[in-house]
Structure formats: structure tokens, C-alpha cells
Amino acid sequence: MSTFPTDRHGLIRRETTLRLGIGDDVVSSAVKRGELVRLAPGVCVTATDDADDLYRLRSVGVATSARDHESSILSHDSAAAVFRLSLLHPKRERVHLTRIEPGAGFVRGLRAVHAGPVTAEWIVEVDGIRLTSLERTAVDVAMAGDFAQALVVFDRAFAADADVTTMAHLIESRRRWRGAGIARRALSFADGASESVGESWSRAQMIEAGFPMPRLQHTFQTDVGPARTDFDWDAILVGEFDGLQKYGRLLRPGETPRDALIREKRREDALRAQGIMVIRWTWGTLVRGELADLLRPWLDKLAAA
Numbered sequence: 001m002s003t004f005p006t007d008r009h010g011l012i013r014r015e016t017t018l019r020l021g022i023g024d025d026v027v028s029s030a031v032k033r034g035e036l037v038r039l040a041p042g043v044c045v046t047a048t049d050d051a052d053d054l055y056r057l058r059s060v061g062v063a064t065s066a067r068d069h070e071s072s073i074l075s076h077d078s079a080a081a082v083f084r085l086s087l088l089h090p091k092r093e094r095v096h097l098t099r100i101e102p103g104a105g106f107v108r109g110l111r112a113v114h115a116g117p118v119t120a121e122w123i124v125e126v127d128g129i130r131l132t133s134l135e136r137t138a139v140d141v142a143m144a145g146d147f148a149q150a151l152v153v154f155d156r157a158f159a160a161d162a163d164v165t166t167m168a169h170l171i172e173s174r175r176r177w178r179g180a181g182i183a184r185r186a187l188s189f190a191d192g193a194s195e196s197v198g199e200s201w202s203r204a205q206m207i208e209a210g211f212p213m214p215r216l217q218h219t220f221q222t223d224v225g226p227a228r229t230d231f232d233w234d235a236i237l238v239g240e241f242d243g244l245q246k247y248g249r250l251l252r253p254g255e256t257p258r259d260a261l262i263r264e265k266r267r268e269d270a271l272r273a274q275g276i277m278v279i280r281w282t283w284g285t286l287v288r289g290e291l292a293d294l295l296r297p298w299l300d301k302l303a304a305a
Helices: 014-019 024-032 051-065 076-083 134-143 147-159 164-173 180-189 197-208 246-250 257-273 283-287 291-304
Strands: 036-040 043-046 072-074 095-099 106-108 111-114 123-126 129-132 219-222 225-228 231-233 237-242 277-282
Touching (some): 051 095, 076 129, 164 180, 257 277, 277 291
16 A cells, blocks of 8 residues: 655645655556545545545645635534534535635535635634634534534534534524524524434434423433433433444443443343333434334323323
């Protein structure tokens, strides 16, 4: 495998490879072999399976290479990628930027440039890249999506210590804009205790079904030790979202995923031994919109008790 020079962001730029005597044919061959991924004209990166990281690097590459990069900054999903905010159904077909000065937006190639202006109070710099602030980014993403997408980005922004008052004021200043009502409602339900996109999407479906809101991340004491749960209602009903990476995150030193799964089963049995009902669901449950039907009989039973 060939070695290519990278800049501070981990990007391989054509001007650098040519200066070092590495021809375009060498780079193209590495792309064909799958060693490199071409992110934008003149910008490549070492191949990775991490889609989030690839989009972040593409955003950085386009933002620092486009001829209008001095007049616009990263925003929306691209700024969220730089902040490493996980989103629900992110828009990754293009890199999103917003004009600093007043001007119309346009779509050209890999860039979707949104109309400006962006005043200085909403501009920050992360790793040398200018982008919209955390609060402005969250509101922009929320107003461009549906309720679930808005709740997800606000949950992640809360977890990253975004200022709720600033976000509320920004939404209010755009109260006549499309998406303002959705963003306002989602912000009122946002909770940084939600630990993943799947947990936030689960809560969005609970809210839209009119269910009572659960407690998040409560720790129960059991015979096998502390049992931290995703959701619970009145310490009687527990809900657990089983994401694809859940057991990987739960791994202790020296454990295998199977070890973690067995430990989780014991934890669940210990909760049931205390008379607590445990319900689990997966990403597929959310995609198919089946969570409300899964939870409703148990919540109705709880309400009638």
C-alpha cells in the first residue's frame, strides 16, 4: 500500500502530491484499488468504513477547496459533522455551506450553498475550519427536518452543552420561517440524557403517540449489581433500545460481545425478579413505525393499575 502525504485534517491534496512528484496516475490507481477515497476534485483520504468520518472529511475538504470558501462557511449537516453531532437521516449528498454576506443560495456540484447572511455571533472555528456555531447548527438542522430529526439534533446539542436559551431565541427570531414550529416543539422536549440517535428517535415516536414521558437512564439496584436502563415508567415498566453498537459500547476490558450479551440477559432477569417488565426494540422497530403498537398495551395496563 502506498503512503501519501496528508494535511492537518488527514486530507490528501493534489497540489501537495504533485509538488512531491506523485503523479495523478498514482493517486488514481490507489483510488481504483480501494486504498483511497476521492472526496472532491483534488482531495482524497485514506479509505475507511466510517461514513460519518468520511462525510466530515468531505465537508472539510470542500470547504477549504471551493473558490467561494472565503464568502461562505460550513453549516447544517456539514457543520454538525464537524461538531460530531449524530443525526437522524443526515443529508450527505452534498456539503452544506451558508453565505456570510446577504445573497441567494445555490446548488453546484458537491456544494449546497444556503442564503445568507451569517453574522459574526453565529460563526465559530473548529480545527481551523469556520462554521456555524453549535446552537445555530442545531437550529438549522432542526428547521430543515421533521419532528424526530429535530429532537435528535437538539438532544445531541444538549449533550454537547449547547445553550438552550440561545437556541430558543434563534427559533423565535425565525418564527415565520418554515420549520420553526417543529423546531420549537422539539426543543421543548429535548434532553441531553438521551445517549443515541435510536433512543432519541424512540422518544420522538413516544411523544407523537401521546404517551407519558419515561424517565431516562435510571439505575436500579439488583441482585447482580446496578442496572442502568434506557427508559422506565414508574419503576414498573422498562424500555430498552437495542442499537447495532449497543453491546460494543457495553464491553468491559477482556469481554467479548457474547459476554456482554449474557451479562445483559442476567441484568434483565434481575429486573424481572423485582416485578419490573422489560421491553426491547431495535432500529427496525423504529423504521417500521411499530414502537407505539409495541408499548401501548403495557402503558395502558400501567395507567389502569
